[in-house]
Amino acid sequence: MGQALSNEEAAVPSHEELTKKLADNFAQKCFTPLELYSLKDVFKGLADQEQDVRYLKEVTVTRFLDIPDALGVGPVLFRLISYIGAFPFLHDAPAVLGLEQMIMVVTILTDRYRRVLTSGGTNRRKLLFQGLAVYDHKLSEMSSSGRVKLGPHDDRMRTNQDGNAPSAAYPPTGFAVDEPSDDEDPGFDDKDGLVLAAFDSLDCISAFKYGDVTLTHNAMIPADNFRRFIMLLLLIAPLGAQESVSSYSSRLSGGELESLRETADCILAAFLNVEQAPGIKAPRFHTIIPASMPYIFNGLAPLLEHFLFSNNLDLHRRCDEHQTANLLQEPVQPLLQASGSIMNLNILSQLSFFIPGSSLFRRLRLLYSGDEDGFSMGSFESKVFNWRAPTILLVSGTRLSEEALHARSGPTSAFLSTLPSQRFPSGGTSESKQAKLTFGVYLSQPWKHTHRECFGDEETVLFQLQPVHDVFRASKMNKDYASFTKPSASAPLGGISFGCPPPQSSQAHRRSNILSLGPVSLVLEDSFEFGCFTHDYTSQGGAFQTSVARKFDFQERFEISSVEVWGCGGDEEAKLQAERWAWEAREAEARRKVNLGTGDIEADRALLEMAGLIGANRSGGSMA
Structure with a gap:
């Protein structure tokens, strides 16, 4: 029996053989011949050589990808690439980045692996975590400055100071992230589905026991590293x-860089409080990403695809010269066609983390701005209601101070009197009582007046952008998604609300002077002066689901500073809106002519007599 076992083990291919076989499989099935040729040509032009080994250094990769020095993210990105380059033998990380390793990196980070590996899709996110994480070791390696030090093997992720490849004297023991510890989380599924799928695709499933079932419970991503990566x-x-x-270099200086960092801090706050925890653990990472930012890593695909375009290939030679000239002269649309008080390029990128970028970049049009069009529901209606495509509403303001909350007179007191007496604490820390708050809603349906039922559908998304990134998806508990109600005698409390039941008429409801707030809801009162966001986690949600990041009750009462509505669409949607506006203008002009007269006094008098407005002792006023 011992001899049979020995023969079985001897039949298992080596790491190098399996890696080469998998790389060949990826190369043939995940790339076109032109892409594969370009990848090999780019690698050949960039690689350094040490003895018989050709490899890419950190500085080479970061410069080729134009990674800005201002972000200080080069080592973090190279660490991730070096880790994925060791796939499927992750214990061998960091990998020396040869051609086969770069095929692994490009295939996985561009999602092309799905053409070969039919399972293990969710484990790509696990690879990303492992590539960014370091070994916690009970936080014993925290430096005096509060930053987490790398593990004992992590220095091998960089090349030596003399530019040579990592020394072969070190055995491939892997990153410290893969070392076991006693603080594993038994509630987290740690099966490496993507690695298993890779061995299955090679018809060599028996080699899986020689691969990796890596541990992630004892690992964490240092907060500062992840902040740089988010930027x-x-x-x-x-x-x-x-x-x-480099075409976005203007966003990396002065106030633009500070705004980029502030936006990254809001996203980081969804994962942890940096004052209380030094890094992000795997369970938190795998909970927040799919719920609040499922598209956060999408930008890695076009970034790594730079390896698939060689400068030595001049494809224009095969194009008609006239066609090429037209392509060169075609103007590039800006990412945003207008500026807003709230919306900027960083907010736009933040939105693309949970709304597909194809609906946002170069597709947004500013429909309404309170700063320019006036803070009134009438102005809002005239600018927004004719847009027949999805819209994004953004509202920002400042959390009301304790003094304002206890005021007994003035506009603040009048607004607070319309809210239910039950009040939850704010969602921020004591240091951020006056923090800037930004909320928003994505609506796939056109806006309309609310009478008995709310509008919206299950694609409606309620979200918060500042000071904490959070997303509240639509649920099926009820359909109170959105409401637009102008104040009237029957409904004195008008305004815009999301997640709240329609306003009750004064005849049907004795407490019509009190707003009915939904468990997860956003309310803007009709003058757009104050707003209230409620998160009743105990109730487990209503029209919108509760937060996966903040599992507690909180409420934000704030004074509004800006309101904006952006239309998601292009020229066709704008044309339809213009046609609708023109039709309404013609109808208004027709009504005006009837009311004021057409110039033919006898014809107008006959028309009014038929309508019963004049005649029979009713003069109807002067026609002159």
């Missing part, structure tokens, strides 16, 4: 095919 993801979110990161 890079925000920067590259709108990146197109063959578009260089």
Whole structure:
């Protein structure tokens, strides 16, 4: 029996053989012949050589991808690439980035692996976590400055100072992230489905026991590392095919860089409180990403696809010269066609983390701005209601102070008197009582007046952008998604609300002077002066689901500073809106002529007599 076992083990291919076989499989099935030729040509032009080994260094990769020095994210990105390059033998990480390893990296980070591996899709996110994480080791390696030090093997992720490849004297023991510890979370599924799928595709499933079932419970992503990585993801979110990161260099200086960092901090706050925890653990990472930012890593695909375009290939030679000239002269649409008080390029990228970028970049039009059009529901209606495509409403303001909340007179007191007496604490820390708050709603349906039922559908998304990134998906508990109600005698409390039941008429409801707030809801009162966001986690949600990041009750009462509505669409949607406006203008003009007269006094008098407005002792006023 011992001899049979020995023969079985001897039949298992080596790591190098399996890696080469998998790389060949990826190369043939995940790339076109032109892409594969370009990848090999780019690698050949960039690679350094040490003895018989050709490899890519950190500085080479970051410069080729135009990774900005201002972000300080080069080592973090190279660490991730070096880890994925060791796939499927992750214990061998960090990998020396040869051609086969770069095939692994490009295939996985561009999602092309799905053409070969039919299972293990969710485990790509696990690979990303492992590539960004370091070994916690009970936080014993925290430096005096509060930053987490890398593990004992992590220095191998960089090349030596003399530019040579990592020394072969070190055995491939892997990153410290893969070392076991006693603090594993038994509630987290740690099966490496993507690695298992890779061995299955090679018809060599028996080699899986020689692969990796890596541990992630004892690992964490340092907060500062992830902040830098988020800044890079925000920067590259709108990146197109063959578009260089350097084209967004204007966002990396002065106030633009500070705004980028602030946006990254809001996203980081969804994962942890940086003052209380040094890093992000795997369960938190795998909970927040799919719920609040499922598209956060989409920008990595066009970034890594730069390896698939060689400068030595001049494809224009095969194009008609006239066609090429037209392509060169075609103007590039800006990411945003107008500026707003709330919306900027960083907010736009943040939205693309949970709304597909194809609906946002170069597709948004500013329909309404309170700063320019006036803070009134009438102005809002005239600018927004004729847009027949999805819209995004953004509202920002400042959390009301304790003094304002206890005021007994004035506009603040009048607004607070319309809210239910039950009040939850604010969602921020004591240091951020006056924090800027930004909320928003994505609506796929056109706006309309609310009478008895709310409008919207299950694609409606309620979200918060500042100071914490959070997303509240529509649920099926009820359909009270959106409401637009102008104040009237029957409904004195008008305004715009999301997640709340329609306003009750004064005849049907004795407490019509009190707003009915939904468990997860946003309310803007009719003058757009104050707003209230409620998160009743105990109730488990209503029209919108509760937060997966903040599992507690809180309420934000704030003074509004800006309101904006952006239309998601292009020229066709704008044309339809213009046609609707023109039709309404013609109808208004027709009514005006009837009311004021057409110039033919006898014809007008006959028309009014038929309508019963004049005659029979009713003069109807002067026709002159």
